[in-house]
Amino acid sequence: MFNVGSATRSKESMTMGTEPIVRARQGWFQERFARTALDYPVPARANRLDFMLGALTMVALTLLAVTGSVLILYYNPTPLGAHDSVQYLITGAPLVALLRDLHVWGASAALILVFAHLAAVFWRRGFRRPREGLWWTGVILLALLFGLAFTGTVLRADQEAVEALAHATAGAGFAGPLAAPLRPDFTPSTPLLSRLYGLHIAVLPLALVALMSLHLWLIRHLGVSARDDVRVPFRTHLRPLAAFALILTAVAAALALAFPGELLAAGVGGYELTKPFWPFLWIYAAENLFGMAGMLLAPGVLFGFLALVPVADRKDGLAARATRVAGVALFVLMLAAIAYAALAPAQSHLGMEM
Amino acid sequence: MAHLTRWIGGAGPAAIIALGLMVASPAIARAHEEGVLRPASRTLTAGDSLALAGFKFGKSAPLKIALVGLGGRFALGEVRTDSAGAFDIRVLVPEGAAAGSYRLVAIASDGDEVAGVDVAVTPPAAEPAGAHADGTHGAVDMPDAPSAEPLPLVTARSSLVTFGTVAAIVFALMLAVGLLRSARTSVSLG
Numbered sequence: 001m002f003n004v005g006s007a008t009r010s011k012e013s014m015t016m017g018t019e020p021i022v023r024a025r026q027g028w029f030q031e032r033f034a035r036t037a038l039d040y041p042v043p044a045r046a047n048r049l050d051f052m053l054g055a056l057t058m059v060a061l062t063l064l065a066v067t068g069s070v071l072i073l074y075y076n077p078t079p080l081g082a083h084d085s086v087q088y089l090i091t092g093a094p095l096v097a098l099l100r101d102l103h104v105w106g107a108s109a110a111l112i113l114v115f116a117h118l119a120a121v122f123w124r125r126g127f128r129r130p131r132e133g134l135w136w137t138g139v140i141l142l143a144l145l146f147g148l149a150f151t152g153t154v155l156r157a158d159q160e161a162v163e164a165l166a167h168a169t170a171g172a173g174f175a176g177p178l179a180a181p182l183r184p185d186f187t188p189s190t191p192l193l194s195r196l197y198g199l200h201i202a203v204l205p206l207a208l209v210a211l212m213s214l215h216l217w218l219i220r221h222l223g224v225s226a227r228d229d230v231r232v233p234f235r236t237h238l239r240p241l242a243a244f245a246l247i248l249t250a251v252a253a254a255l256a257l258a259f260p261g262e263l264l265a266a267g268v269g270g271y272e273l274t275k276p277f278w279p280f281l282w283i284y285a286a287e288n289l290f291g292m293a294g295m296l297l298a299p300g301v302l303f304g305f306l307a308l309v310p311v312a313d314r315k316d317g318l319a320a321r322a323t324r325v326a327g328v329a330l331f332v333l334m335l336a337a338i339a340y341a342a343l344a345p346a347q348s349h350l351g352m353e354m
Numbered sequence: 355m356a357h358l359t360r361w362i363g364g365a366g367p368a369a370i371i372a373l374g375l376m377v378a379s380p381a382i383a384r385a386h387e388e389g390v391l392r393p394a395s396r397t398l399t400a401g402d403s404l405a406l407a408g409f410k411f412g413k414s415a416p417l418k419i420a421l422v423g424l425g426g427r428f429a430l431g432e433v434r435t436d437s438a439g440a441f442d443i444r445v446l447v448p449e450g451a452a453a454g455s456y457r458l459v460a461i462a463s464d465g466d467e468v469a470g471v472d473v474a475v476t477p478p479a480a481e482p483a484g485a486h487a488d489g490t491h492g493a494v495d496m497p498d499a500p501s502a503e504p505l506p507l508v509t510a511r512s513s514l515v516t517f518g519t520v521a522a523i524v525f526a527l528m529l530a531v532g533l534l535r536s537a538r539t540s541v542s543l544g
Binding site for chain 2: 047078079080087090091092093094095097098101159160184185188189191192193236239240242243244246247249250253254256257260262263264265267268269270271273274346351
């Protein structure tokens with residue numbers, strides 16, 4: 001017969017018996033891995049989704065790093081071999097093709113999330129003293145993400161890539177010695193495509209990791225900008241964050257399965273038939289309207305404004321209101337420019353044929 | 355920390371503006387038009403002749419054609435563009451050009467490179483079955499016409515990868531829901 005009393009007693013004695021072992025194990029783990037270091041207090045509001053956009057951007061970047069690490073094994077970074085190798089991994093290697101699609105969708109996710117993060121921090125004025133450095137490192141991180149998106153586009157070596165490269169080379173002509181490695185005649189030992197590959201897989205990711213470390217260090221020491229009297233341990237932040245990270249990864253995987261990334265025919269120089277990757281459409285729109293000057297000025301205006309935000313908006317007043325209005329106007333203008341460029345017929349620039 | 359913030363507050367914008375000005379300054383303005391070179395093939399064989407077309411250069415402009423790479427710099431010939439800024443010539447790929455990656459370039463009379471295209475040079479002897487110096491297989495011809503249409507590629511899929519991914523997606527979503535529920539019980543999500 002089943003004896004409830006004895007079962008309860010034996011369970012108690014078992015618990016009492018294992019408790020010291022569990023405690024000892026936790027102590028061993030704590031001593032070596034500082035688990036309680038994650039118990040520092042954060043405002044309870046920081047557990048909301050709008051305070052997790054930066055961390056979710058990091059999740060998307062991790063997804064890009066993991067998938068990119070596999071793509072490196074299949075990609076041939078030579079001008080004549082690049083397009084063939086991309087075509088091969090799309091048609092000949094099922095898992096790698098899926099990882100490439102995940103890489104493509106991961107890039108879009110990272111850019112959407114970083115802009116959402118930027119907008120959220122801007123709206124709650126998370127750049128005010130003492131968080132100016134946090135804001136500026138974020139702005140440079142955004143520029144690095146654009147650099148990674150651009151170099152990633154070029155590596156396909158298809159028509160869109162050749163056109164993007166022509167624009168970068170033309171822009172490099174105006175950038176002085178800073179952009180010398182972007183000129184085809186920089187060195188005879190390495191083709192431009194191989195140099196951009198180096199930028200994409202080593203230089204830009206290293207800069208990104210270094211700057212992100214500084215960004216995280218500043219967040220840890222300055223705290224998040226949420227105003228909330230209720231404090232909770234940071235550890236409680238990790239559970240919802242892990243949930244949103246899983247949702248993000250699942251959505252990216254579903255999109256990768258349903259909508260595989262395209263590849264155009266191998267690029268032919270001297271023609272412009274395509275539009276750029278969507279995050280660059282606002283620059284494309286500016287180039288449609290103002291030519292080369294628009295292509296150079298549009299990013300200058302955006303990043304110039306972002307750099308000046310913490311200087312212009314130090315405390316409540318007219319300057320703060322003006323900065324907010326200008327920021328919202330710029331954001332709406334960017335979205336409108338992207339929509340216009342996506343819907344308008346393709347145009348050619350830099351004297352290229354259509 | 356306050357000192358660091360003050361320092362960043364003072365020097366940060368100045369540094370960013372200085373960098374912006376440096377990038378935006380028209381340090382190098384191109385003195386002449388840049389053109390397009392189009393070889394009949396991007397895989398050249400040492401000792402063979404190559405049909406080379408060029409367009410969008412300056413009108414009636416003298417150009418030097420050269421092959422530049424780690425294997426050396428080889429002058430292939432000189433040409434003068436027509437009234438439309440175009441030309442068509444045949445050049446000889448030097449027998450002494452070692453196999454490898456090169457750039458075929460057009461050089462204006464002032465010495466500036468005004469067009470270039472990446473090419474590979476293979477040795478004149480029969481190639482070993484397999485590959486060129488840069489890892490490509492077979493000759494890489496220049497496409498005749500550009501296209502903005504996606505290639506009609508059939509993306510490789512295997513049932514193992516597809517079903518495995520679908521299962522992982524479902525598992526991830528279920529786990530996420532569980533985590534969100536347990537988080538809600540311990541801490542208000544606001």
